[in-house]
Amino acid sequence: MYDSPPPSAAPSSPLGEAELRRLETEYCSFGDTVHYLPDPKFFTGCEGSFMYDADGRSFLDLQMWYSAVNFGYRNPRLNAVAQRQLDTLPQVASQYLHREKVELAAAIAQDAQAKFGRKGRVHFNVGGAQAVDDSLKLVRNASGGKSLMFAFEGGYHGRTLGASAITSSYRYRRRYGHFGDRAQFIEFPYHFRGPKGMSKEEYGEHCVAKFARLFETEYNGVLDTKTGQAEYAAFYVEPIQGTGGYVVPPKNFFVELKKVLDRYGILLVVDEIQMGFFRTGKLWSIEHFGVQPDVLVFGKALTNGLNPLSGLWAREELINPEVFPPGSTHSTFNSNPMGTSVGLEVMRMLAEGDYERQVAEKGAYFLEGLRDLQKRWPQIGDVDGLGLALRAEICEADGWTPNKALLDRMAEEGMKGDLEVDGKTLGLILDVGGYYKNVITFAPSLHISREEIDLALKLLDQLLRRCSQG
Numbered sequence: 265m266y267d268s269p270p271p272s273a274a275p276s277s278p279l280g281e282a283e284l285r286r287l288e289t290e291y292c293s294f295g296d297t298v299h300y301l302p303d304p305k306f307f308t309g310c311e312g313s314f315m316y317d318a319d320g321r322s323f324l325d326l327q328m329w330y331s332a333v334n335f336g337y338r339n340p341r342l343n344a345v346a347q348r349q350l351d352t353l354p355q356v357a358s359q360y361l362h363r364e365k366v367e368l369a370a371a372i373a374q375d376a377q378a379k380f381g382r383k384g385r386v387h388f389n390v391g392g393a394q395a396v397d398d399s400l401k402l403v404r405n406a407s408g409g410k411s412l413m414f415a416f417e418g419g420y421h422g423r424t425l426g427a428s429a430i431t432s433s434y435r436y437r438r439r440y441g442h443f444g445d446r447a448q449f450i451e452f453p454y455h456f457r458g459p460k461g462m463s464k465e466e467y468g469e470h471c472v473a474k475f476a477r478l479f480e481t482e483y484n485g486v487l488d489t490k491t492g493q494a495e496y497a498a499f500y501v502e503p504i505q506g507t508g509g510y511v512v513p514p515k516n517f518f519v520e521l522k523k524v525l526d527r528y529g530i531l532l533v534v535d536e537i538q539m540g541f542f543r544t545g546k547l548w549s550i551e552h553f554g555v556q557p558d559v560l561v562f563g564k565a566l567t568n569g570l571n572p573l574s575g576l577w578a579r580e581e582l583i584n585p586e587v588f589p590p591g592s593t594h595s596t597f598n599s600n601p602m603g604t605s606v607g608l609e610v611m612r613m614l615a616e617g618d619y620e621r622q623v624a625e626k627g628a629y630f631l632e633g634l635r636d637l638q639k640r641w642p643q644i645g646d647v648d649g650l651g652l653a654l655r656a657e658i659c660e661a662d663g664w665t666p667n668k669a670l671l672d673r674m675a676e677e678g679m680k681g682d683l684e685v686d687g688k689t690l691g692l693i694l695d696v697g698g699y700y701k702n703v704i705t706f707a708p709s710l711h712i713s714r715e716e717i718d719l720a721l722k723l724l725d726q727l728l729r730r731c732s733q734g
């Protein structure tokens with residue numbers, strides 16, 4: 265299974281790796297990437313839960329392209345659909361129609377109607393941040409042009425100018441000035457690092473109460489108490505924080521938050537770009553929390569990382585053609601047939617399979633393994649998760665002080681590809697996230713086997729042994 269690359273590994277370049285690195289240094293913008301490690305690896309093949317390099321080394325991937333490849337690399341069913349589309353109608357301008365676009369929009373909207381009890385429509389774009397930008401237009405328009413938003417501390421919504429204005433890190437805005445209004449960032453119930461002595465539920469209630477306090481008098485700066493009008497159009501939420509470190513809020517949190525929003529006519533926009541498509545064991549992670557969004561944004565795993573496609577669902581009142589007419593947003597590739605055909609097959613596959621049960625079972629098994637590991641390694645301060653969105657917070661031996669340096673070493677060692685398990689040599693691909701960049705954010709393939717989960721746990725154990733001495 266994990267000892268040899270698949271025969272279809274990409275042909276190696278006539279240029280050697282050293283020359284490719286030199287060309288990258290000279291000709292590639294570094295502005296469009298994230299260099300976590302000094303010499304990022306060149307990969308040449310992938311399959312299932314594994315990536316392969318030119319030397320034939322295998323790497324178990326526990327982040328799956330930031331949760332874009334939920335259904336495994338080179339998924340045969342999805343790749344076959346992409347191939348079929350390539351052979352029939354791979355290109356069509358978006359002013360014309362193709363059936364896959366219409367069927368995919370209908371599948372998502374009908375599912376949302378069944379779950380949220382509201383009719384709505386689906387609007388496509390290409391990348392996640394672009395869909396977030398589209399949602400900003402939608403809520404600004406629906407609120408009569410209000411440009412202020414609430415969002416969470418630790419929230420991440422992308423790096424276009426619009427999306428980075430509602431993303432909490434100033435780092436993404438610092439060099440570029442403001443092209444729009446920056447969101448007001450509200451505390452998220454990140455319980456592990458919350459106030460001592462509060463249960464998870466109490467901390468959620470505390471955060472909502474702190475937010476509700478903003479509306480108590482006009483002097484708190486968000487409400488005209490004479491008219492009952494809030495200055496804010498919408499609240500942007502990731503139900504489980506993604507880049508923020510796979511932080512799972514308490515069950516009652518969004519119900520309580522939504523009550524405040526409804527009181528003041530503030531829309532709820534749910535960003536499912538990272539947690540959607542069964543990452544947490546449901547199509548949308550917000551389904552765990554018993555609230556209905558006004559707008560829901562999606563991307564990434566919709567096409568399993570094949571042709572990019574993103575989009576949003578919004579309830580009819582916000583998006584019908586009377587209020588959001590043709591041309592409100594547009595991108596040449598926005599409902600490209602390669603993407604919509606794969607997206608439609610993803611929706612079919614999800615409807616046919618028992619993903620809810622399987623992801624819950626695999627997630628529980630993986631989480632139990634992580635808890636076991638935590639017993640042996642005090643450096644694992646916290647483990648938690650929902651479905652197959654799992655976290656392990658790497659700390660000093662006190663189990664509390666964030667230890668980014670240790671996790672960086674682990675990520676780097678994993679990429680060497682020389683860990684030994686059961687007589688096999690392989691590597692481990694980890695993603696690093698969290699407020700202190702000390703959280704392993706696990707997003708394995710939803711098709712990962714128990715055997716592969718066991719392997720992951722052994723590899724983590726070995727990485728901790730190798731790196732915790734330094």
Ligand SMILES: Cc1ncc(COP(=O)(O)O)c(C=O)c1O
Pocket residue numbers: 330391392393394396420421422423502506507535536537538539563564
């Ligand atoms: C929650 C969330 N929103 C938005 C984005 C931006 O999506 P993209 O990188 O496709 O622009 C991401 C990407 O990681 C994300 O995790």
